[in-house]
Each structure stands twice: as C-alpha cells, then as structure tokens.
Amino acid sequence: MSDIKTIGVLTSGGDAPGMNAAIRAVVRTGIHHGFKVMGIRKGYNGLINGDITEMTLRSVSDIVHRGGTVLQTARCLSFKTEEGILRGISMAKVFGIDALVVIGGDGSYRGAKELAKHGLPVMGIPGTIDNDIGCSEYTVGYDTALNTAQDALDKIRDTAYSHERCSVLEVMGRHAGYIALNVGIACGAESIILPEKSFEIDKDIIKPIIEGRNRGKKHYIVIIAEGVGGAIEVAKEIETKTGIEARATILGHIQRGGSPTVYDRVMASMMGAKAVELLKNNVFNRVIALKDNKVVDLDIVEALEMKKEIDNDIIELSKILSL
Ligand code: ADP
Ligand code: F6P
Numbered sequence: 001m002s003d004i005k006t007i008g009v010l011t012s013g014g015d016a017p018g019m020n021a022a023i024r025a026v027v028r029t030g031i032h033h034g035f036k037v038m039g040i041r042k043g044y045n046g047l048i049n050g051d052i053t054e055m056t057l058r059s060v061s062d063i064v065h066r067g068g069t070v071l072q073t074a075r076c077l078s079f080k081t082e083e084g085i086l087r088g089i090s091m092a093k094v095f096g097i098d099a100l101v102v103i104g105g106d107g108s109y110r111g112a113k114e115l116a117k118h119g120l121p122v123m124g125i126p127g128t129i130d131n132d133i134g135c136s137e138y139t140v141g142y143d144t145a146l147n148t149a150q151d152a153l154d155k156i157r158d159t160a161y162s163h164e165r166c167s168v169l170e171v172m173g174r175h176a177g178y179i180a181l182n183v184g185i186a187c188g189a190e191s192i193i194l195p196e197k198s199f200e201i202d203k204d205i206i207k208p209i210i211e212g213r214n215r216g217k218k219h220y221i222v223i224i225a226e227g228v229g230g231a232i233e234v235a236k237e238i239e240t241k242t243g244i245e246a247r248a249t250i251l252g253h254i255q256r257g258g259s260p261t262v263y264d265r266v267m268a269s270m271m272g273a274k275a276v277e278l279l280k281n282n283v284f285n286r287v288i289a290l291k292d293n294k295v296v297d298l299d300i301v302e303a304l305e306m307k308k309e310i311d312n313d314i315i316e317l318s319k320i321l322s323l
Contacts, residue, residue: 002282004121006036008052008097011069012043012076012108015256016127016141018264019069022103024060025272026125031057033280038097043104044076044111047088052095064265067144067257073104076111085114092120099284101275103127106134106304109287113300116285123275124287124300127268129256132176135303136289140271143263145172145255146182152251153187157221166209166220166238166246170231172255177310179255180225181318190220190322195227196310205234206241208322213244215323220244270295 009026011019023039030037039055040046063070078084092100092115099121102112105128112122126133129145149171160167171179177194184192190212191205199205209220222238224231235246260268271288274295278286286297298306 002280004035004098004279004282004284006038006096006098007276007279008038008040008047008092008095008100009055009071010040010043010046010100010102011071011073011127012102012104012111013073014105014128015069015073016129016139017067017144017256017258017260018140018268019073019103019127020063020066021260021265021268022125022127022140022272023069023071024064025269026101026276027055027060028057029273029276033276035276035279038095039071042072043074043108044079044084044088045074047091048076048078048084050091050094052091052097065259067259079111085118088115089118089120099123099279101125103140105130105132105139109133109300109304113304116300121279121284122300123279123284124303125268125271125275126287126289129179130173130176131178132173133289134306134308135287135298136291137293138267138290140264140268141260142178143261144258145179146186147261148255148258149179149183149251150186152249152254153183153221153223156249157187157219160219160221163245164218166222166235166242166244168222168224168231168235168238168246168248170224170226170229170248170250172251173225174227177225177227180223181310181314184223185314185318185321187221188322189223189318191222192315192318193222193224193228194310194315195225197315199228201234201237202241205238208319209238209242209244212322213242
C-alpha cells in the first residue's frame, strides 16, 4: 500500500509529441488506482506559482492524438536556485501533492532530483524529441520527430533531383545527433554532421559530393544537426567549391509538433502507467526508461550519471549506404 494519496503531474523543457499521451496515462491510471491527480501548468513555473488544478478522467479526453502538451511547458530559471526548489516544495504541500511525476528531458530530471533531495517523492518520464537521455534507449517524441524530418527530407529530395542540386538540411538536436543520424540513414544523405563528432568541411562534405559526382550522382543531401549549425554557410561553400547549386533548409520547430506516431503514443502510455504503478507500490525517486526494449525504472541519481554514445558503426554504415 502507498502512503501517497495525491500525485502532481507536469511537463517541462521542450515539448514533444506524445507528452499528452503520457499525461493521459498518468491521470487515468492514477485515478484508476485511487489517487487524486493534480495537473501543474507550465512546468516548474506552475509549481512555484501554484498554477495547479485537479484533473479528472474527462480532463484528458481527446488529447491522445494531439501534439504539444495540454499542461503546457516552460523553462524555469528560478528552479535552478535553492529558493526556487524550496518554493516548489512548499507549494506542493499547499496543494497536498505527495509525489510529482515530471515528463521532460534530463534538465527536468535534474529539477526533480533536487525536489527529491528536499523530501518530495518524484518520478521521471522521458519526453524530448532529441532522444538524448543517457539512461534510456528511447524518449517520447523522438519517433514522431524522426518521421516529420523524414517526410520533409523526402520532399526536399524530389526538388534536389529535379534541379540536380545539393540540399543542406538542418535538423534539431542542440547537443545530440540522433535525429540527424537516423534521418540521414533513412533518407540516404551523402554527409551527416553531428554535434558529437568534429568535422572538416572539405573532408566530410565536399569530398563525398565530388566523389559521388565522379560515380555519376546528380543530386546530393547533406544533413547537419542544429548543434553544429551553419547550414546556409555550408550551402554557399558547397557551391563555391564544387560548382553544384546548393540550397539550405532549416527545419526548426516543425519537428517539435504534430500528431504523435503510434510508437510514441504507446511508449508514453506504458511509461505513464509504469510511473503510477511504482507510486502505488510506494516506490519513488525513480525514472522510467527503455532498456533492451523493455520499460524499466532506475534510481534518478544513478540515471542522471548515465551517458549514451552515438554508435560509430551506424555512422560508418551511413557512408557506405550513400556511395
Ligand atoms: P529538458 O528537460 O528538455 O532537458 P531543460 O534543460 O531546458 O529541458 O530543463 C527544463 C527545466 O528543468 C529548466 O528550465 C529548469 O526549470 C529545470 N532544471 C534544469 N536543470 C536544473 C537543475 N540543475 N536544477 C534544478 N532545475 C533544473
Ligand atoms: O526539445 C529539444 C530541442 O528541440 C533541441 O533539439 C533544441 O535545441 C531545443 O529544444 C530548442 O528549444 P527552444 O527553441 O524551445 O528553446
């Protein structure tokens, strides 16, 4: 039996498709197990400011298919201070919140870890399009973002083919290249430039284009992760150094929105349910993760120390596949 009677739920950091499915799962499984569930709006800002209301079964109707987050999200700088955390703790007391479910990225987890240190039980659910949480093979929103970027790149390829051009596409990922790498493979990019790996324009972009041309290629795709940036400048340099016309597209926030894929809805639902099940068993200060394709839970402090690496074999494979 759990000592926890009331659960708070919030979304924090960058939004991600599938966050709504996670909120819905927390609310519905929570109520099913006899918890009262409180929705906190705009991330940790809502916790600090008391922007909190009770959720019912009907508060989460018609949201499973919607992108964004009905609770909205925010970046809350004051939560990085001791004063902010203590205010969060006292607001949780005012609203009778015994445990908090945080849906977000590793920054949001760090906020949750601070709350746990001050005695508020927490649970983390991985939600970010970047798939960059060290402890989890998967983060909710990643599959939808990949599909959005793939759809855009397939369209860009059509026009690159018609005009025999080089298209340079910048995709999201300030610190992580998972979107860039996997969309690059799925869409047959000649060069994929990631924030995790240093690169030289001549060796990693110009040379593959010239070699491709010598093998008979007529159009080319270069993918650059946002963390590396400079798509417009790279396109200009390609034109100057190869004589091939080049165009740059910065895909931006289109990758953060849209109706979540089946995979994101199912993952979010399973992860939300798992978080509530653990709270029901009085287990907390954990984060939900995907490991060996199973939904598991890990200690939040240990989880935040874990790192995951981009797989070099996949990078090498992408080069062979684009020969
Ligand atoms: P994400 O959760 O997607 O990684 P951010 O890194 O922007 O996004 O973090 C989201 C929010 O989490 C921040 O705006 C802040 O409120 C909170 N946060 C991040 N790092 C910390 C920290 N070290 N201590 C307390 N709160 C933090
Ligand atoms: O959610 C992750 C992410 O999309 C990063 O890839 C990107 O750098 C960042 O969020 C941009 O966030 P915003 O424009 O909301 O500050």
